[in-house]
Amino acid sequence: MKINRLIQRFRAWQKHPVQYSDQGLEEHRCANCGHIYTGNFCPVCGQEAGDKRITWRLIGQNFLNAWGLDSHSLPSTLMQLMLRPGHLIGDYLDGRRRASFPPVNMLFVVTVGYLIIAQLFDISRTEHLTYSETPEKYAIAIDIMNWFIDNPAWGLLTFTLMFCIPTWFFFRFAPRHTQHTLAEGVFIQIYMATISIICTFISNIFSNVLGLFIILITAYYYVTYRQLFGYRFWGTLWRMLLAIAVAFWLFVLAIVITVIVWRGEKQGMVPRLFKPILIITVLLSAGYFISRRTAEKRRTAKDNKS
Numbered sequence: 001m002k003i004n005r006l007i008q009r010f011r012a013w014q015k016h017p018v019q020y021s022d023q024g025l026e027e028h029r030c031a032n033c034g035h036i037y038t039g040n041f042c043p044v045c046g047q048e049a050g051d052k053r054i055t056w057r058l059i060g061q062n063f064l065n066a067w068g069l070d071s072h073s074l075p076s077t078l079m080q081l082m083l084r085p086g087h088l089i090g091d092y093l094d095g096r097r098r099a100s101f102p103p104v105n106m107l108f109v110v111t112v113g114y115l116i117i118a119q120l121f122d123i124s125r126t127e128h129l130t131y132s133e134t135p136e137k138y139a140i141a142i143d144i145m146n147w148f149i150d151n152p153a154w155g156l157l158t159f160t161l162m163f164c165i166p167t168w169f170f171f172r173f174a175p176r177h178t179q180h181t182l183a184e185g186v187f188i189q190i191y192m193a194t195i196s197i198i199c200t201f202i203s204n205i206f207s208n209v210l211g212l213f214i215i216l217i218t219a220y221y222y223v224t225y226r227q228l229f230g231y232r233f234w235g236t237l238w239r240m241l242l243a244i245a246v247a248f249w250l251f252v253l254a255i256v257i258t259v260i261v262w263r264g265e266k267q268g269m270v271p272r273l274f275k276p277i278l279i280i281t282v283l284l285s286a287g288y289f290i291s292r293r294t295a296e297k298r299r300t301a302k303d304n305k306s
């Protein structure tokens, strides 16, 4: 029974992590400058309204603030990103931004932090791909993959940004955050890039197996999309898997185009472009039209009820 209560409290926290107290319309006198005002903060000097006495709670808050651990700090936002990723991103899209550390800054700090720790402890030693048994025309693709292994942060950011397009197509008609814009999609993936760097870090600590990373990041994409867009189990799962497939083929397409541009090989390249473009188009339109149909069904079911 106790565990059930804990889970309930955790779920409630996931939805509303920060409680703001409102001092209401009552007038009070600022303890610092003497100005009479209503609200949570003095408009003249900025001191917070409330009890003048020094309490244990105040001491605790002061110590947390000294370490930069207040509610919208980086550590607190990272904890939220790990424990309520979809709700945190949803809050940000809905304009509840005060509770979150700015996402681009967070990606930057986490990336730099990861690179420093990886250097110090020598933990990110993924083997380079080798050219053996590779046809010569794919050699540059190996070069590109090795560049991503050497620059994991750029690689992960590129790969997560590939998710903007399938996410935009498949989750347009979602129960929550309907019709999200591409710009919002970019922000979603910036948060996901931060998560993927943390997942790389975790999987590098335990082992250097790519498998653990893939399990972690897939699980995080599932949980995030479920919390953010509000589809149920299967609805989230198939859209997510389809999005992964599209992101993979977009990645392939980007590599093929890079090869063409770098090498200036135009002969025989059009058929190689054709296959990924065809697959991407088919997957995108299938996911889009199925999602639109289910949204229409949901709407008619709702209309029939009322």
Ligand SMILES: [Zn+2]
Pocket (backbone or CB within 6 Å): 030, 031, 032, 033, 034, 035, 042, 043, 044, 045, 046, 047
């Ligand atoms: Zn004041």
